[in-house]
Amino acid sequence: MREIFVANTDEIEDRERKVIVDGDLEIGVFRLGEDFFAWENNCPHSGGPICQGRIMNRVIENLDENKKSHGFLYVDEDVHIICPWHGFEFNIRTGVHPGDSQAKLNGYVVVVRDGGVYVEIE
Amino acid sequence: MIQVRELANIVKKDNEMNRSGQEKKSLDIIDARTDSREILSHARQQADARDFDDVFIVDIDAHIDDISAWPEIMDFIEDPVIRDAAGSFSGGTKRGAFHNGTPGLQWQNVWGRIPHGQGLKEDVDDKTIPRAVTLSRRAMDQMGLDYQVVFPNALLYIGMHPVKEMEIHLAKAYNRWLVEHVLTIDPRVKGLLYLPINNPEAAEETVRKYVGAPGVAGFTITSSRHAPIHSNEYMKLYAMLEEADQALAFHAAPNWEDEYPSQLNRFISVHALTFVLCNLVHLTNWVINGLPERFPKLRTLWIESGLAWLAFITQRLDNEYLMRSSEAPLLKRLPSEYISEMFFTTQPMERTNMNLLEATMDAISAPTQLVYASDWPHWDFDLPSSVWDLPFLDESAKRNILGYNAANLFNLEVPEKYQKRAHAAE
Numbered sequence: 001m002r003e004i005f006v007a008n009t010d011e012i013e014d015r016e017r018k019v020i021v022d023g024d025l026e027i028g029v030f031r032l033g034e035d036f037f038a039w040e041n042n043c044p045h046s047g048g049p050i051c052q053g054r055i056m057n058r059v060i061e062n063l064d065e066n067k068k069s070h071g072f073l074y075v076d077e078d079v080h081i082i083c084p085w086h087g088f089e090f091n092i093r094t095g096v097h098p099g100d101s102q103a104k105l106n107g108y109v110v111v112v113r114d115g116g117v118y119v120e121i122e
Numbered sequence: 123m124i125q126v127r128e129l130a131n132i133v134k135k136d137n138e139m140n141r142s143g144q145e146k147k148s149l150d151i152i153d154a155r156t157d158s159r160e161i162l163s164h165a166r167q168q169a170d171a172r173d174f175d176d177v178f179i180v181d182i183d184a185h186i187d188d189i190s191a192w193p194e195i196m197d198f199i200e201d202p203v204i205r206d207a208a209g210s211f212s213g214g215t216k217r218g219a220f221h222n223g224t225p226g227l228q229w230q231n232v233w234g235r236i237p238h239g240q241g242l243k244e245d246v247d248d249k250t251i252p253r254a255v256t257l258s259r260r261a262m263d264q265m266g267l268d269y270q271v272v273f274p275n276a277l278l279y280i281g282m283h284p285v286k287e288m289e290i291h292l293a294k295a296y297n298r299w300l301v302e303h304v305l306t307i308d309p310r311v312k313g314l315l316y317l318p319i320n321n322p323e324a325a326e327e328t329v330r331k332y333v334g335a336p337g338v339a340g341f342t343i344t345s346s347r348h349a350p351i352h353s354n355e356y357m358k359l360y361a362m363l364e365e366a367d368q369a370l371a372f373h374a375a376p377n378w379e380d381e382y383p384s385q386l387n388r389f390i391s392v393h394a395l396t397f398v399l400c401n402l403v404h405l406t407n408w409v410i411n412g413l414p415e416r417f418p419k420l421r422t423l424w425i426e427s428g429l430a431w432l433a434f435i436t437q438r439l440d441n442e443y444l445m446r447s448s449e450a451p452l453l454k455r456l457p458s459e460y461i462s463e464m465f466f467t468t469q470p471m472e473r474t475n476m477n478l479l480e481a482t483m484d485a486i487s488a489p490t491q492l493v494y495a496s497d498w499p500h501w502d503f504d505l506p507s508s509v510w511d512l513p514f515l516d517e518s519a520k521r522n523i524l525g526y527n528a529a530n531l532f533n534l535e536v537p538e539k540y541q542k543r544a545h546a547a548e
Binding site: 004005006018019020021022026041042046047048049051052053054056082084085086087089 | 145146147148149150151152161163164165167168232234235236237238501502503504505507508
């Protein structure tokens with residue numbers, strides 16, 4: 001087990017990320033509020049650079065009480081990272097695809113210490 | 123005495139000094155202007171991990187950047203009035219002149235989620251060769267390809283152009299631009315030429331003019347059209363292609379205007395159905411009207427409908443044919459047997475259920491009839507690893523699908539290094 005320094009906490013803005021390279025490993029560290037999450041930069045679909053994609057909120061269908069649709073809505077609390085290769089989306093907090101619980105990102109433990117963000121590598 | 127605040131600052135400085143020595147290389151966000159070598163850097167990693175430099179790989183359907191080159195292409199229009207009229211479009215830039223694009227190319231990027239889905243916007247410094255060739259080279263190098271067979275974007279829809287003769291003007295201009303301006307640069311780039319079959323004579327002239335031209339791999343009919351491909355007016359064209367030992371490809375495209383698809387309210391639905399629907403119609407006409415019996419040596423290739431539809435159509439036609447064979451009297455075998463002798467492209471390979479995919483590949487004799495296609499740079503592109511990593515194919519079948527089947531189909535020369543490898547394996 002070793003730690004990799006990623007950035008000072010104030011270098012990663014809210015709803016942003018830093019993607020670092022450590023040898024053959026690429027890891028994206030994301031910030032949501034005061035929380036940090038680290039995912040391998042490798043989409044489980046076909047190996048795309050998932051962490052280098054756009055960050056957008058989850059989209060849901062806007063249904064009323066009569067089950068009628070009124071288009072789309074964003075869900076502010078469900079923030080997604082989207083693979084720039086094919087559009088696979090994953091919840092940044094859980095690393096899970098919104099429509100397929102088996103599709104998951106490979107994650108790392110994040111340590112925030114003394115104003116710095118680190119990830120633990122086996 | 124050191125104050126607590128000062129101590130904290132000293133600790134912070136120590137931490138920052140320690141961290142500065144550990145600074146890692148970082149990767150940028152991929153946006154619409156990112157260099158495709160960067161977008162595809164993981165493709166190169168995959169190629170290296172699988173030793174693709176030792177695998178003969180042909181991508182038989184990549185899309186050339188004809189959109190950026192459109193003003194140049196317009197200069198190849200023969201008709202002086204139409205050529206002049208092209209200059210009246212888009213503030214005199216000729217961009218998009220005469221396009222009849224349905225909502226299709228514009229929806230590729232999933233509302234901004236896939237940046238390159240709006241076309242590659244990257245910078246190309248080398249102005250001595252066409253930008254399209256540079257972009258092809260970048261993709262080939264990253265994916266580990268030996269050949270890339272290219273097809274245009276804007277022409278996918280012109281079979282439905284409201285001005286019928288516009289198909290001929292644009293197809294002729296594109297074919298000339300491709301053959302004279304692009305295919306002369308890099309022997310790894312090959313082209314499928316556009317057959318404007320709304321006018322059979324113009325299509326025949328295209329075959330006469332370009333058979334054997336350097337870089338021309340074969341000919342394509344765009345499938346998004348209302349033209350029964352079994353019509354008698356096309357028999358001469360097919361005979362010419364068969365006689366010339368040329369492959370005939372049918373390239374699918376989306377269609378949101380036809381009556382049934384017009385009910386669909388999301389592009390996911392349009393893409394899922396209509397990329398298949400057009401080739402379902404044409405392949406059914408091709409088989410039921412006995413074209414494989416009329417032109418037994420004419421090789422047909424069906425592009426970009428994926429593979430899942432083939433499990434459906436082989437079973438469906440066999441089942442119906444056995445009850446209504448009198449309506450298809452030219453057939454001497456089951457429809458599925460003719461279909462298993464056609465060629466199909468892999469992309470977009472539906473691979474969420476490996477059992478179904480394996481059964482489909484078995485139904486279409488994939489080890490000899492399936493050819494790899496990337497569809498790069500479109501949003502649902504597939505890399506060579508999509509074939510190489512399949513768990514149920516042996517290595518020989520994978521190598522056939524990735525390269526050798528295409529070489530047979532298009533009479534492509536296999537580079538010497540692979541020939542030596544094949545001999546060594548024997």
